[in-house]
Amino acid sequence: MRIAVLGTGEAGRRLGSKLVSLGHEVTLGSRSADNPRAAEWAAGHRSAHGTFAAAAGGAELVVNATGGLVSMAALEAAGTENLRGKVLIDVSNPLDFSAGMPPKVVTPDGGSLAEQIQRAFPETRVVKTLNTMTNTIMVDPGRVPGDHVVFVCGDDAEAKSVVTGLLRSFGWPEARIVDLGDLTGARATELVLPLWLRLFGIFGSADFNFALPRA
Numbered sequence: 001m002r003i004a005v006l007g008t009g010e011a012g013r014r015l016g017s018k019l020v021s022l023g024h025e026v027t028l029g030s031r032s033a034d035n036p037r038a039a040e041w042a043a044g045h046r047s048a049h050g051t052f053a054a055a056a057g058g059a060e061l062v063v064n065a066t067g068g069l070v071s072m073a074a075l076e077a078a079g080t081e082n083l084r085g086k087v088l089i090d091v092s093n094p095l096d097f098s099a100g101m102p103p104k105v106v107t108p109d110g111g112s113l114a115e116q117i118q119r120a121f122p123e124t125r126v127v128k129t130l131n132t133m134t135n136t137i138m139v140d141p142g143r144v145p146g147d148h149v150v151f152v153c154g155d156d157a158e159a160k161s162v163v164t165g166l167l168r169s170f171g172w173p174e175a176r177i178v179d180l181g182d183l184t185g186a187r188a189t190e191l192v193l194p195l196w197l198r199l200f201g202i203f204g205s206a207d208f209n210f211a212l213p214r215a
C-alpha cells in the first residue's frame with residue numbers, strides 16, 4: 001500500500017520503518033520538503049519524503065504522527081483534498097507540556113483530538129490507535145511479555161478493519177486488538193496518557209503496556 005506517515009519524530013520514523021519492512025511504499029511527511037531528519041530516514045529506507053501535502057496526496061492511507069497540539073495545523077497543511085476518502089490512522093496525543101511535567105491533556109470541547117480531526121475532515125476515515133504505548137512496542141508487541149493490548153476506535157467499520165489488518169501485520173494477535181467502538185472511544189484512550197506518563201516516571205522505562213485480564 002502507498003502510505004504517508006505525517007511526522008518525522010520517533011513515532012513517525014518507527015512506524016515508517018516498520019511499514020517499509022512489510023513491503024509498503026512509505027512517504028514521510030514534514031512541514032518542509034527538505035527536512036534533514038526526513039531526508040536521512042528516506043535515504044536509509046529507500047523511501048520518499050516531502051511536505052505533508054505531497055506525502056498525503058500520493059497515499060492511499062495516511063498516518064498522523066505529529067504532535068497532538070499541532071496535528072490540526074499539520075493536517076490542514078496536508079490538505080482536505082489530499083485526505084478525502086482516505087483512512088487516517090491517528091496515533092497522536094494532545095499533551096500540553098508548556099507548564100512542565102506532568103502535562104495537561106487538551107480535550108477539545110470535552111471530546112478528543114481524534115473527533116476534532118474527524119469533524120474538520122468529515123470525508124476522511126479517522127481511526128485512533130497505538131497512542132497508548134511507546135513507539136517501539138507499537139511495531140513490536142513481543143518486546144514486552146504478557147497479553148497486553150492495543151485499542152482501536154473509529155466511526156467507519158471498513159476503515160477499522162483495514163487498520164486492524166495492519167496491526168496484525170505488526171504482530172498484534174486479533175485477541176489483543178480491543179475495539180472500543182466509535183471514535184468517542186478516543187476520549188478514553190487520549191486520557192490514558194497521564195497514567196502512562198506517571199508509570200513511565202516510576203518505572204524509568206517506556207517498555208510496558210496495559211493488559212486487560214478478564215474473568
Ligand SMILES: NC(=O)c1ccc[n+]([C@@H]2O[C@H](COP(=O)([O-])OP(=O)(O)OC[C@H]3O[C@@H](n4cnc5c(N)ncnc54)[C@H](OP(=O)(O)O)[C@@H]3O)[C@@H](O)[C@H]2O)c1
Nearest residue numbers: 007008009010011030031065066067068070092093134135
Ligand atoms: N514517541 C512515542 O513513542 C509516541 C507514542 C505514542 C504516541 N505518540 C504520539 O505521536 C505523535 C508524534 O510524537 P513524536 O514524539 O514522534 O514526535 P513529535 O515531536 O511530537 O512530533 C513531530 C512532528 O510534529 C510536527 N510539527 C511540529 N510543530 C508543528 C507545527 N507547528 N505545525 C505542524 N507540524 C508540526 C513536526 O514537523 P517537522 O517534521 O516539520 O519538524 C514533526 O513532523 C505525538 O502526538 C505523540 O503524542 C508518540
